[in-house]
Amino acid sequence: MTDSTEPSGARIRFHNVSKRYGDVAALADFDLEIGAGEFLTLLGPSGSGKTTALNILAGFTEASGGDVRIDGQSILSLPPEKRNVGMVFQSFALFPHMSVFENVAFPLKLRKTPKPVMRDKVAEALDMVRLGDYAGRRPSELSGGQQQRVALARAVVFQPAVLLMDESLSALDLKLREAMRLEIRHLHSRLGSTIVFVTHDQGEALTLSDRIAVMRDGRIAQIDTPDRVYDQPTTRFVAEFIGQTNLFDVTPADGGGVHVADLGVAIPAEGMNGAKAISLRPEKIRALANGSDAPDAGMVVFDGMVDEPLFLGETVQYSVNLPSGRTMQFRENRGEGRAPLRRNDRVRLAFRPHDAVPIVRD
Amino acid sequence: MMGGDKTGRVLLTAYFAVVVLYLFFPILIVAPMSFSDDRFLGFPPESWGLRWYEAYFSDPVWIDATVRSLRVAAVASTLATVLGGLAVVGLERWRTRWRTALTVLFAAPAIVPNVIIALGVFVVAIRLGINDQELTLAAAHGALALPFAVMIIGAAYRQIDPTLERAARVLGAGPVRAFVSATLPSLMPAVVSAFIFSFFVSFDELIVALFVMGGSETLPVRIWNDLRFELNPTIAAISIFFVAITTVAMTLAELLRRRGANQSRV
DSSP states (O other): OOOOOOOOOOOOEEEEEEEEETTEEEEEEEEEEEEEOEEEEEEOOTSHHHHHHHHHHTTTTTEEEEEEEEEEEOOOTSSOOOOOOOEEEETOOOOOTTTHHHHHHHHHHHHHOEEEEEEHHHHHHHHHHTGGGGTTSSSSOHHHHHHHHHHHHHHTTTTSEEEEETTTTSSOHHHHHHHHHHHHHHHHHHOOOEEEEEOOOOHHHHOOOOOEEEEEEEEEEEEOHHHHHHOOOBEEEEEEEESEEEEEEEEEEESEEEETTTEEEEEOOOSSSTTTEEEOGGGGGEEOOOOOOOSSSSSSSEEEEEEEEEEEESSSEEEETTTTEEEEEEEEEEEEESSOTTTEEEEEEEEEEEGGGEEEEE | OOHHHHHHHHHHHHHHHHHHHHHHHHHHHHHHHHHHOSSOSSSSSSBBBBBHHHHHOOOOOHHHHHHHHHHHHHHHHHHHHHHHHHHHHHHHHHHOOOHHHHHHHHHHHHSSSSSHHHHHHHHHHHHOOTTTHHHHHHHHHHHHHHHHHHHHHHHHHHTTHHHHHHHHHHHTOOHHHHIIIHHHHHHHHHHHHHHHHHHHHHTTHHHHHHHHHHSSOHHHHHHHHHHHHHOOOOHHHHHHHHHHHHHHHHHHHHHHHHHHHHTOOO
16 A cells, blocks of 8 residues: 555546436436546535435445446446445444454455465555554454454455445544544545545544535535635535525625615625525634724625624624624634623624625525 | 242242143153153153063164164155245245235244145055155155255344345355355354254154055054053153253254354354
């Protein structure tokens, strides 16, 4: 796996793939191109089709239509064992009756790897996940995080060009999950394999991925780099699913911009064409000191009343009631010089026009 | 309060003792009789000795019947375990609307009265000219034991994480190899347990054996025939001998089953 002369990642292409269960479409016209060596995350709520897509790629689920190619080769007619992909499962799926060594050696044994080569490769894979001293243990003698790392070693020991991860971190507790994110990133840069990662956890998706495909109802709602998916969501669904946001319906205003009824303000033009709503992240909104004007002339200013401050550690999130009756959220760092806002404080808020992201579809 | 607790405990203990007595009553009677030195079966015995154990081991007719029973039971339990194991795999994986019906079908031999099964097997065996043959009896016994094998192996199968086999597949194993290397090891204790259980279903089965076997007696048939002509304590000795063996084997089977249940949890 450290052999850099070998071509590493493979290109994956989903072409109009669909999967129906009776009348229900688990996957519809699913079109996706994943570059060689890319870390792509399928992110979505349960039932969005992300696991179906992964299972079709692994060969556990038969597609109802379309084609899937790895490096140009159609793989839909191949059984899972012929696809040469590695996979890490949510439940780890380690063989309980085999030692750690035997688990990791399993794919090599099936590939008739000579014994000495096998021993070296297993040792190398276990070292990579820092479990070199655990080769003789049974899976039941390991902690959840260690089991997870064995599962990883087993999935990559035969140098598959594609590595699939199905909710692979969900079974771990929070601290471990965050540590594993780092390990997986290291692993990815070291292996160079194409990784398809399935999760419902947006935090995982944002930290790990080169690109995120946000899925909904069997389709890709948006596919982009993590920062663009976060900063430039195009649909209400994506805006709300990734991070926290305030969504306001808008109507076209005179002179090209849009009018936000809930805030009683207009936002001047620039890219607002066809917007049905705007998404405004809580951290993009600033509270102004009493009675003062916006520090920046272009800022959009509106008023509200603090409803509920929520202490989040390094930030405080405020719930604000608007004159229209709507509630919205904004967030600021603590200790910004001004006294913290309290319930029922009147507050003047401001945001830059370009931080309001136009939402064109639901 | 304390007094009430105490009374409750005494009552519970008494109840427990009665149930145990109820369950073990036959053995409590037969065990002393087997160590009798009397000429006839009676309770309580007037003199003590191992005379009837000796009588059993030295009579070729008894030994012959015992060996025949062991042979039949070996074949029957192999049949029940293999067919039962395959049935479980089929029933659990085959998503069909006939599943419930099939499950009931596999339980049928445990529900239909043995005498009905015996009659059916008898008629068919006569017609085919295969009555009085060990294989015929073994086949019938295999069917009788099948529901237990399906039950025991099925319970273990449902405990096994199905992603284990998927993992084996994606790592490079074909369907059979994946089953053998991922699922079967966790299933093995239950398979052994089912084998032992089936073995004893066959070993002490009388009714079907009475119908099917003519001249060649199995051990239960031999006991039955012996009882009809004379009451001597040999049967008591045999009974206790086999109760001992059965107890050991069943304990072993149960231990294996539990070890398996613990191991398949990670």
